[in-house]
């Protein structure tokens with residue numbers, strides 16, 4: 001589903017900075033993959049390149065076979081809108097709209113008929129446990145409910161790839177667990193393909209696989225084989241070997 005082929009990114013400036021160097025990895029359809037690494041290792045740069053927001057200096061990013069950086073501006077905007085779903089740390093919901101209006105926003109851009117919009121929003125809200133708050137405004141709901149609303153918006157158009165950037169970064173531990181279980185359920189039950197950048201080893205332990213990057217290059221990769229607790233321990237072990245200051249990774253949650 002996602003192929004990152006020999007991707008490098010150099011930020012030009014007074015002093016050029018190589019943020020990614022020759023990165024290669026793939027994400028199969030239906031996989032839930034975490035990306036971890038110390039501060040400054042290139043996670044955001046990678047996410048921006050995969051999400052087509054930024055261009056690599058060299059290399060290719062293929063999403064379902066489409067070489068995204070060869071698309072023109074208009075094709076790219078359409079591709080992003082139709083094929084990708086985004087979940088951000090700060091939710092990025094529109095405060096003046098209700099939960100329902102936020103969720104259907106991507107469909108209104110695509111001129112999907114109202115009856116179809118209503119049907120889809122109801123199905124997704126049921127799935128995510130937010131059917132009871134559809135008519136509330138975002139300032140009337142909790143952080144966890146905001147993030148589940150954002151997830152609903154990210155998946156309502158059935159994207160090929162869901163990209164999540166620290167989706168639990170602004171949540172208390174209970175809401176974080178809730179949101180991670182929601183993402184895991186979407187992955188397992190609906191076959192959603194996801195890439196999630198996170199500092200949090202607890203969050204990453206919900207993934208099938210975690211890719212660690214250091215200094216813009218692939219450092220290690222871990223597959224989850226046993227239970228989540230064992231995977232969490234393995235992730236912690238890699239983090240302690242990767243370096244960077246320990247407070248760059250959020251404190252342990254149980």
Ligand SMILES: Nc1ncnc2c1ncn2[C@@H]1O[C@H](COP(=O)(O)OP(=O)(O)OP(=O)(O)O)[C@@H](O)[C@H]1O
Pocket residue numbers: 011013017018019037038039040041042043044045046
């Ligand atoms: N627009 C830019 N211009 C120049 N250098 C940049 C730019 N954006 C990022 N960098 C540099 O590239 C490197 C990678 O940054 P990036 O934001 O991708 O790291 P990160 O792993 O997401 O870090 P964090 O976990 O702290 O968010 C850093 O050294 C950063 O200073």
